[in-house]
Amino acid sequence: MNESDEVWPTALPSCLHIERQGPIAVLILNRPAKRNALSDELVLGLQSFFSSIPSDVKGIVLHGAGDNFCAGLDLNELKDTGVAESFEKARIGQRLNDLVQFCKVPVIAVLHGAVIGGGLELAAAAHVRVAETNAYYALPEGTRGIFLGSGGSVRLPRLIGASTVIEMMLTGRVYGAEEGHHLLRLSHYLTEPGAGVAKALELAQKIAGNAPLANFAIIQAIPRISEQDPNGGLFTEMLMAGIAQGDEEAKLRLRDFLERKMDKVVRK
Structure with missing residues (x-):
């Protein structure tokens, strides 16, 4: 081996x-x-x-x-x-x-x-x-x-x-x-x-370190969207945005980002 x-x-x-x-x-x-x-x-x-x-x-x-x-x-x-x-x-x-x-x-x-x-x-x-x-x-x-x-x-x-x-x-x-x-x-x-x-x-x-589903969406969807007609591409983009943003890890990351941003505003 x-x-x-x-x-x-x-x-x-x-x-x-x-x-x-x-x-x-x-x-x-x-x-x-x-x-x-x-x-x-x-x-x-x-x-x-x-x-x-x-x-x-x-x-x-x-x-x-x-x-x-x-x-x-x-x-x-x-x-x-x-x-x-x-x-x-x-x-x-x-x-x-x-x-x-x-x-x-x-x-x-x-x-x-x-x-x-x-x-x-x-x-x-x-x-x-x-x-x-x-x-x-x-x-x-x-x-x-x-x-x-x-x-x-x-x-x-x-x-x-x-x-x-x-x-x-x-x-x-x-x-x-x-x-x-x-x-x-x-x-x-x-x-x-x-x-x-x-x-x-x-x-x-x-x-x-990115959200895994976001990475997957990027490498799977963008090559295919680039081959579609504009209307089809926009529809695929909408679907992928919903899937990526609906992921629980994405939600946690967004909440963490917004909380850290708010903390900075409060400290100022």
Whole structure:
């Protein structure tokens, strides 16, 4: 039994490593010699992880072992793939990133080194992205004769615009961390090399302190509302506001806030 087996209810492959930091699960892509490329084993292991999150986990920090976050699909497994097999790989990859985006708790990705192809698709599915200044982004699919297959053609245009995605895929252009942060807005936070995990854990602990139902509503509803027509979105918003505000913990938090505010007024 490895350490991951002791902190997670489901057995996972050695290409994944899990650590617990209180209510936060730290998930590490553990193929550093392959730049954490997404093998079939790794993708299926990630699916198993995101399908078996214990109730005491309030947030997830995702990062890569070694010098890279993820260099995309393992091309050694892709080179002899036929059309039917390609469909199946795409289906599995799309299911994984759906599990990440619609995870029951917030997912924070720490991006460093290569964030390429399928690695960028995985990062785009996370809710918060912390990039280190040594991160770099690319979508070299066009130069390799392949296409995005894990939901990136849906998520990435919404993040950085369809024109940028097309240009990146056609030319293989590489964007550095500064460009990715300031120009493309791929990351929400930018840190020095080696500081990303600490920043992500700080954010995860803060987010874990929110009302759980509010966190769930935010990560589940907003992506769906953004896809709806305005009237449908407003109706969904109304429903989610009622559900979140009707939660007993939310009521306690609001009363506590108002009482503390009143105490300050009285003291003045």
